[in-house]
Amino acid sequence: MMNQPLQNLSTQQLRMDSQFEYTDEELIANFQNGDEQAYIALVNRYKDRLINFVFQIVNDRDQAEDIIQDTMLKLYTHKHYYRNIAKFSTWIYTIAGNFAKTELRKKKTRKVTNNSQLGPEDRDYDPPSNDPSPEKLVEGDYISTKIHEAIEKLPEHFRVVTVLRDIEKLPYEEISSIVEVPLGTVKSRINRARLQLQKDLKDFI
Amino acid sequence: MNRYEFEDKISDYLDNQLSVPERKAFEDYCNSNNEAKELVESIRKTLRLIESPEPIKASSDFLPSLISRINSEKKNISNQSKQKENKYHFFGLTPVNATLMAAMLVCFISISVNLIPSDSSNFQSDIASNKSIDVPTNKPSIPDENFASTFSDTSDTTSTPKRKIKLNDKIKFVKNPR
Numbered sequence: 001m002m003n004q005p006l007q008n009l010s011t012q013q014l015r016m017d018s019q020f021e022y023t024d025e026e027l028i029a030n031f032q033n034g035d036e037q038a039y040i041a042l043v044n045r046y047k048d049r050l051i052n053f054v055f056q057i058v059n060d061r062d063q064a065e066d067i068i069q070d071t072m073l074k075l076y077t078h079k080h081y082y083r084n085i086a087k088f089s090t091w092i093y094t095i096a097g098n099f100a101k102t103e104l105r106k107k108k109t110r111k112v113t114n115n116s117q118l119g120p121e122d123r124d125y126d127p128p129s130n131d132p133s134p135e136k137l138v139e140g141d142y143i144s145t146k147i148h149e150a151i152e153k154l155p156e157h158f159r160v161v162t163v164l165r166d167i168e169k170l171p172y173e174e175i176s177s178i179v180e181v182p183l184g185t186v187k188s189r190i191n192r193a194r195l196q197l198q199k200d201l202k203d204f205i
Numbered sequence: 206m207n208r209y210e211f212e213d214k215i216s217d218y219l220d221n222q223l224s225v226p227e228r229k230a231f232e233d234y235c236n237s238n239n240e241a242k243e244l245v246e247s248i249r250k251t252l253r254l255i256e257s258p259e260p261i262k263a264s265s266d267f268l269p270s271l272i273s274r275i276n277s278e279k280k281n282i283s284n285q286s287k288q289k290e291n292k293y294h295f296f297g298l299t300p301v302n303a304t305l306m307a308a309m310l311v312c313f314i315s316i317s318v319n320l321i322p323s324d325s326s327n328f329q330s331d332i333a334s335n336k337s338i339d340v341p342t343n344k345p346s347i348p349d350e351n352f353a354s355t356f357s358d359t360s361d362t363t364s365t366p367k368r369k370i371k372l373n374d375k376i377k378f379v380k381n382p383r
Contacts, residue, residue: 047263144258191216205250
């Protein structure tokens with residue numbers, strides 16, 4: 001079953017295979033040797049974690065899912081770029097993080113362009129409020145929204161390290177490898193981001 | 206420990222990254238400063254709050270749509286490689302084979318040219334240098350006064366006798382009047 005072509009795999013089989021207790025590095029090595037089942041197992045293992053991570057950066061669920069699709073596609077097409085000198089999780093988080101940052105920059109450019117293209121009469125236009133709709137005012141949703149807003153308010157380089165540490169629970173050393181900055185800088189960024197989040201969310205704790 | 210040192214070490218304290226003496230110094234500072242103690246507690250609660258929302262999960266069609274994207278990507282790659290192959294083919298040959306074929310063709314032509322008999326050119330060059338040329342004759346030669354001596358010769362008589370032509374007598378070069 002391990003060497004079945006990708007299109008012949010049933011959902012049931014995919015679920016079963018993701019339960020195999022291979023390490024990430026063993027799975028990627030198998031995939032590099034042509035075992036597409038190992039690829040599916042890796043996708044199943046990482047898709048939710050990565051969507052969660054990217055969602056905190058781009059704050060858009062559909063966009064987060066698209067970014068992770070791109071990440072997984074890149075994993076498929078560039079499998080031989082992975083060398084067994086780093087952890088697989090570091091490599092895949094780096095790819096996803098880079099895609100997310102690129103998307104964030106595109107978003108910012110679009111925003112700037114749209115504002116600069118407004119005519120004088122458009123400037124008086126009151127954009128729709130970002131306040132939650134009545135349906136979203138259910139407490140849990142409201143707090144979640146506020147948390148996402150607080151995270152989104154953080155500068156990009158603070159946001160990425162905070163999400164990796166406080167939501168994804170990755171060790172400092174791995175975060176340092178993912179964002180390619182020294183360990184001390186990572187610690188300092190996380191500390192400052194936490195202080196900022198505490199200020200923004202103190203009404204909800 | 207001052208306020209700045211305290212703020213720098215909050216995360217390390219919460220993540221258990223401080224050494225025992227550092228931890229002791231940090232806790233002493235917190236115990237002596239109520240505001241600092243509240244700040245640490247507040248950050249701890251903030252971290253719990255951030256962890257609390259339900260983690261987002263991939264939609265049910267994530268995997269099928271990824272597989273279909275991979276399959277279409279595979280088709281694109283194979284089409285592109287086919288196009289590349291066609292682009293770099295000359296009359297159905299790869300560049301290496303086409304070069305070899307061209308070289309072989311040039312060799313064949315040059316060898317063929319060298320194999321063509323070049324008598325006519327030799328003849329002309331001999332004329333120019335005033336040499337006597339042996340012209341084979343198919344007609345039987347007319348016996349002359351030296352005919353008897355031919356029989357007395359020990360040489361091969363089966364071969365066709367050759368006439369010696371003195372070109373000096375027959376060809377006159379026209380001098381340029383100027």
